[in-house]
Amino acid sequence: MLTLTASAQNLSVSGLQVEHQINPMAVEPAIPRMSWKLASPGKNILQRSYEIRVGTDRNAVRSGKNLYWTSKKNTDQSILVEYEGPALKPGQRYYWQVRVTDNYGHISPWSPLQFWQMGLKPSNWKAQWISVPGADTSLASPLFRKKFTLSKAVKSASAYITSRGLYEAYINGTRIGQDYLTPGWTSYKDHLQYQVYDVTALLSKGDNVLAAMLGDGWYKGRIGFSYQKAFYGDTRALLMQMEVEYTDGSREILLSDESWRTAFGPVLSSNIYDGETYDATKERSGWTTPAYKEDADWKKVRKLDYGYDNLIGMSADGVRKQESIKAVKILKTPKGETVVDFGQNLVGWVELKVKGPENTKITLSHAEVLDKAGYFYTDNLRSAKQQNVYYLKGNKEQFFSPHFSFQGFRYARVEGFPGDLKPEDLTAVVIHSDMEPAGSFNSSNPLLNQLQHNIAWGQKGNFVDVPTDCPQRDERLGWTGDAQAFYNTAAYNMDVSGFFTKWLKDVKADQHKDGSIPFVVPDVLTPNDAGSAGWGDVVTIIPWGMYLTYGDKRILETQYSSMKAWVDFITSRSRQNLWNTGSHFGDWLFYRPDDDNDGRAAVTDKYLIAQCFYTHSTQLLINAAKVLGKNEDHAKYSSLLNDIKTAFVKEYLTPNGRLVSSTQTAYVLALQFDMLPENLRASAAERLVQNIRDYGNHLTTGFLGTPYLCHALTKSGYTNVAYDLLMQETYPSWxxxxxxxxxxIWERWDGIKPDGSFQTPSMNSYNHYAYGAIGDWMYQNIAGIQxxxxxxxxxxxxxxxGGKLTHAEGSYESSYGTIRSKWRxxxxxxxxTVTIPPNTTAEVFVPDTQGKSYKSFHVGSGEHYFEG
Structure with missing residues (x-):
């Protein structure tokens, strides 16, 4: 039993969030949830009670007067505390603070003031959708502007903006917000996000201008690898509504409507895959400012009746610039091409600084690798051009970067640059969804540390509003199998609570009527393509993972019907409790030696895999039913689970414990998902280990087996073998x-072969996060944080x-605070040495140097030191 001693000093509260976000501007749930973290240098600190106060005026909340709602409860709950006050009004901003009392009776000061702003309902939208006059057939990006006058001093102003296509918006010459690729990519037929910005500081009394520019983006532009265009619609359109409150208390709403004007500007074309062409000679200098007069050729906009029913607020932070990387070196290829190496495979774009004669054409092409002869290699991009073209204006210094496109690259080829190109002329800008870093990992092995680096950068590059498979070729789609395989690792590396809350809405929205799940979400592939084992199971795996990671019960409530529909779909396709129908990807990209005369390719029966994931999803549905108190479902699917496992044993297992596919993946899934009778698990683990030894301590698993490989070994008492695999330096290995x-992280184990040649260019991405799923095992078992x-x-x-490591350390920023484990x-x-955050407790297992025995300790918050 835990005994609490010591006392709290300097108790404080910080890290306030509402619905997993800091100061969110468009909260959708009618009952928002609030979270906070305790901080104290003392040990064994627990929250005994909290007091929350909420109001619509920041000064009133600080003084504790004229409050909208207050609550004081004796409870240790400090995450996802539900608002219980009067109904919240659309578009209203609410300020809030919290203070806590700890288990020693110490009372914290009130936390720093934070806020949330409620989103709009469809009935709150007054703006009109506007577009170019006539058919929207030009490749160029249209510009929109509206000049208006404010006669009073502004107290506050919020701009609500969305578009069909991508937008950049401006007020009085200043770009609104820090988000890029807005409004983001969702299943547009069901969900179109709008963004809300506090624009108070951008407005002034007198003349003002609202302005925006649109690009094709995912909505109208090319999408998928089948040259689809205008998949969601053929007309780009803008919707903008600005609500202004004056210092005298009066209000005004400024809207996109038929009084706006439009023209085309310098962006001649923009495409997610192919890049952007920008002609600076066509710039309309000052068009976003009130002083702009050269608008004689601007035309009246066209009003469109798209309605507002599918508009939703943001449940995750948008895509933002994260860091800038300087050029490492400039080199010449054997062809004499000028190529810039940034030293890191990244996602974003190049910012170019240049001065040259008017109409000079500069072309930037992007690639992940050079071939073994040093040539610029783009074959693996397939049909994606990944190319930005700029035409210079005048003979003055200019800065260029794309507006509505992004690239995946390490190298940039520069053609047409006037004069000598210097490293300082180019900067690589890294973009990804604005997720807070959560975890860190470091060890005594430099190769392992680089692996962790690669895993993190694979996540950065592919978490660009949706979890894409790859960020460079003509694909960049939200493959469901990749996302579920990587979820646990993703959640250790970064705070993905908002990111996956947003994406899961579209997983549910794009789910087919029969319960099957598309291969990609948002779904832009053939409507009938759905239902692959390990891909569709994203619908159960990630919601349950979100619950375990963030304690978010509501995500289970929201996704439960979708989880259940998926399991029911599998059941409807099963015969005698065996899911042995349909088309499946199987253990995608498993080990296949070039010369397979001995039949050693690690082919795992696809229906065996399907049966394992059928079991896993059913078990997760049972888990969710238990948490949500759905007793009938719990009983129903528990009975089904027993039938599924019995059918597996009869169909795929011999009496002596051999599986029909004697591969690593087969044994890994059978062990990890508890498919085997208790008396045959040990022999199955022995067969798995023997298989690994037969391959010279190499893995042979693909996308579905790899995430669980080392976990299954550790679960079966073979962590030493897991370490042998992890530390393997020859192909195939991490x-x-x-x-x-x-x-x-590469898409294929041998994306670059030992002789320096490349795998097949049609499917050979060098930034593909799925195999980075080993990070989950590293955090849980090397750092030991669970x-x-x-x-x-x-x-x-x-x-x-293990693995000859002499030291390792990991940290994880949980919902309660920082967890740290450091050993040598x-x-x-x-x-x-262990650090445990306030308002939590821990069980610490301290091993001996051989890792064969443990001593356990129950501890509270604070830093603790142990020797074993």
Missing amino acids: LYPVKMGATT AGEPGYKKIIIKPIA IENNKFKL
Whole structure:
């Protein structure tokens, strides 16, 4: 039993969030949830009670007067606390603070003031959708502007903006907000996000201008690998509504309507895959400012009746610039081409600084790798051009970067640059969804540290509003199999609570009527393509993962019907409790030796895999039913689960415990998903280990087996074998790409072969996060950080030494605060330092240097030191 001693000093509250976001501007749920973190230098700190106050005036809330709602409760709950006050009004901003009392009776000061703003309902929209006059057939980006006058001093102003296509918006010459690729990519037929910006500081008394520019984006532009265009619609359109409150208390709404004007500007074309062409000679200088007069050729806009029913607020932060990377070197290829190396495979764009004669054409092409002869290699981009073209204006210094496109690259080829190109002329800008970093990992092995670096950068590059498979070729789609395989690792690396809350809405929206799940979400592939094992299971795996990671019960409530429909779909396609119908990807990109005379290719029966995932999704549905108190479903699917497992044993397992597919993936899934009778699990684990040894301590797993490989070994008592696999440096292995110079995770184990040649260019991405799923095992077993209860209310610290590591450390920023585990082996002793955040407890398992025995300790918050 945990005994609490010590006292709290300097107790404080910080890290306030509403619906997983800091100061969100468009909260959708009618009952928002509030979270906060405690901080105290003392040990064993728990929250005993909290007090919340909410109001519509910041000064009133600070003074505790004229409050909209207050609540004081004796509870230790500090995450996802539901608002229980009067109904909240659309578009209204609410300020809030919290203070807590700890288990020693200490009362914290009130937290810093934070806010949330409620989103709009369809009836609150007054603006009109506007577009260019006539058919929207030009490739160029249309500009829109409206000049208006404010006669009073402004107290506050909010701009609500969305578009069909992508937009950039401006007020008085200043770009609105820090988000890019807005309004983001969703299943537009069901969900179109709008963004809300506080634009108070951009307005002034007198003349003002609202302005915007539109690009094709995912909505109208080319999407998917079948040259689809205008998949969602053929007309770009803008919707903008600005609500102004004056210092005298009066209000005014400014709207996009038929009084706006439009013209075309310098963006001649823009495309997600192919890049952007920008002609600076066609710039309309000052068009976003009130002083602009040269608008004689601007035309009246066309009003469109698209309605507002599918508009939703943001449940995740948008895509933003994250960092800038300087050019490492400029080199010449054997062809004499000028190529810039940025030293890191990244996603974003190049900002170019240049001065030259008017109409000079500069072309920037982007690639991930150079071939072994040093040539600029773009074959693996397939049909994607990934190319930005700029035409110069005048002979003055100019800065260029794309507006409505992004690239995946390490190298940029520069053609047509006037004069000598210098490294300082180019900067690579990294973009991704604005997720807060959550985890860190470091060890005594530099290759392992580079692997962690590569995993993190694979996530950065592919979490660009949706979890894309790859960010460079003519694909960039939200493949469901990749996302579910990587979820656990993703959640350790970054705070993905908002990111996946947003994406799961579209998983549910794009689910077919029969319950099947598309291969990609948003779904832009053939409507009948759906229902592959390990891909469709994203609908159960990620919601349950979100619950475990963030303690978010509402995500289970929201997604439950979708989870259930998926399991029911599988059942409807099954015969005698066997899912042995339909088309499946199987263990995608498993090990296939070039000369397979011995039949050693690791082919796993696709229906065996399907049966395993049928079991797994059914188990997760049972788990969710239990959490949500759905007792009838819990009983129904528990009975089904037993039937599924019985059918698996009869169909795929011999009496002696051999599976019909004697592959690593087959045994891994059978062990991880508890498909086997208790008396045959040990022999199955032995067969798995023997298979690994037969391949010289190499893995042979693909997308579905790899995430669970080391977990299944550890679960079966073979962590030493898991370490042997992890530390393997030759192909196929996690460290082989690292040894080959990778800075991200590759799509294929041998994307670059030992002789320096490339895998098939039709499917050979060098930034593809799925195999980075090993990061989950590294955090849980090397650093030893695990969730003992959903949301990390209780924590398990259980590091396992191995792999000749002499030290390792990891940290994770949970909903309660920072968890840290740091160990080293010194003088034949295992020395462990652990940090546990306030309002949580932990069970710490301290191993001996051989990792064969553990001593366990129950601890509260604070830093603790152990030796084993």
